[in-house]
Amino acid sequence: MIEFRNVSKVYPNGTKGLHHINLSIDKGEFVVIVGLSGAGKSTLLRSINRLHEITDGEIVIDGQSITTAKGKELRHIRRDIGMIFQSFNLVKRSSVLKNVLSGRVAYHSTLRTILGLFPKEDVQLAFDALDRVNILEKAYSRADELSGGQQQRVSIARALAQEAKIILADEPVASLDPLTTKQVMDDLKRINQELGITTVVNLHFIDLAREYATRIIGLRGGEVVFDGPVEEATDEKFAEIYGRSIQKDELLGATAE
Numbered sequence: 725m726i727e728f729r730n731v732s733k734v735y736p737n738g739t740k741g742l743h744h745i746n747l748s749i750d751k752g753e754f755v756v757i758v759g760l761s762g763a764g765k766s767t768l769l770r771s772i773n774r775l776h777e778i779t780d781g782e783i784v785i786d787g788q789s790i791t792t793a794k795g796k797e798l799r800h801i802r803r804d805i806g807m808i809f810q811s812f813n814l815v816k817r818s819s820v821l822k823n824v825l826s827g828r829v830a831y832h833s834t835l836r837t838i839l840g841l842f843p844k845e846d847v848q849l850a851f852d853a854l855d856r857v858n859i860l861e862k863a864y865s866r867a868d869e870l871s872g873g874q875q876q877r878v879s880i881a882r883a884l885a886q887e888a889k890i891i892l893a894d895e896p897v898a899s900l901d902p903l904t905t906k907q908v909m910d911d912l913k914r915i916n917q918e919l920g921i922t923t924v925v926n927l928h929f930i931d932l933a934r935e936y937a938t939r940i941i942g943l944r945g946g947e948v949v950f951d952g953p954v955e956e957a958t959d960e961k962f963a964e965i966y967g968r969s970i971q972k973d974e975l976l977g978a979t980a981e
Contacts, residue, residue, distance in 0.1 A: 725751040725890065725922045726772060731781035733767055733946070741767035742778070743946040751889075752920045754913060756927050756937035760966055764946040765926040769892050772924070773805045774798070786889065803830040806883025808893040812875040816868035820859070820878050823867050824850040827886035846885070853884035857911050873904030880911055884919075891915070893925040897932070905929075909936050930962055 726749040733741035742764050749755055757765045770776040771783060774790055782791045790801050806827070807813075814823045828846045854860045857877040859870075867875060876896060883891050893912065897905040913936050916923045927933050933940055933954070940957045942950030942965035950961050 725749055725753075725786055726924070727784040728768075729782045729784065731771065731778050731783060733764075733771065733776065734779045740946045741776075742771070745781070745946075745948060747941070747948065747951070749922060749924065751922055752916070753922055754916045754936060754938045755922075755924045755941060756933040756939075757924065757941045757943060758927060758930065758933050758962075758965060759943035761928075763943040765943055766894055767946070768943065769894050769924060769926050772890070772892055773802055773807060775807070799830055803886070804889040806886050806888030806891045808876070808879045808883060808891065808896050810895040810898045812872070812879050814867040814875055814878060816866070818867060819864050820854065820867055820870070821847075821850055821863045823878055824853055824881045824885045827853075827882040827884075827888075830886070849887070850881070850885045853881035854878075856884060856915065857881050871904070872900055873907055876900065876904075876908050877911060880908070880915070884915065888921065890922045890924070893923070895926050895928065898928065905932070912936070933957070 726747070728745045728747040731745040732743055735741055745768065757768060759765050767776055771778050772785070778791065782789055784790070785801050786804065788797070788801055790798065793801055815826070825842050825846060828842055828849070832842070851860060851863065854863055857880050859874055859877050859881070862870060862874060867878060870878065891912070896912070897908050900908060909932060912923060912925065915921055934957060937954050940950065940952065940954055941948060942961070944965055944967060950957070950965050
């Protein structure tokens with residue numbers, strides 16, 4: 725589903741974001757990427773849908789190179805990739821329903837989406853998506869009236885309405901309290917299991933990585949230093965990823981900064 729072929733990213737100031745990354749992520753996997761801030765987690769995740777351009781190598785999505793894609797081809801590849809941000813990335817003054825329907829814009833003309841002329845089938849998709857994350861009753865509320873956890877579930881619903889084959893989540897629970905964190909992560913895991921959507925999540929929380937991932941990828945200095953099933957992600961392996969011993973509070977959910 726996702727393949728990194730010798731991918732590197734060097735920023736204009738000379739900083740190496742990624743260094744010779746070779747990875748294959750299969751359909752239906754729930755992959756969690758861990759590592760310190762600056763390890764390259766966001767760079768790797770955002771390069772999958774070309775929010776960040778890579779310097780060298782190639783990224784292939786479902787058999788198509790997103791690295792070389794342009795115009796209509798690039799839009800079609802991106803249409804299959806839903807993105808969930810730490811800051812939710814919602815239009816706060818718009819209704820929840822309109823925010824979810826924004827996941828359908830790649831399927832229609834610009835004029836049609838500006839005018840909000842979505843077909844009934846799209847509206848039903850949006851309602852179904854909201855129902856799946858248990859906030860259907862908020863459909864006509866303004867996004868800024870919702871709690872942080874509810875807003876993040878709206879962004880998940882948007883990816884579902886988009887009919888994404890891949891969901892990328894960049895620190896989706898970093899600003900949420902523990903109870904809400906569990907609700908959002910449960911939603912992502914359930915959607916992954918029920919719909920078979922390939923899910924790649926950046927997390928700082930070691931315990932969450934162990935609880936939800938089927939596979940953990942550890943980054944350090946832009947390089948993959950661990951890649952394996954969750955059962956192999958021992959305290960010793962995490963110490964290698966973070967370059968130091970892991971403290972008890974970090975294992976219990978504090979950020980590994």
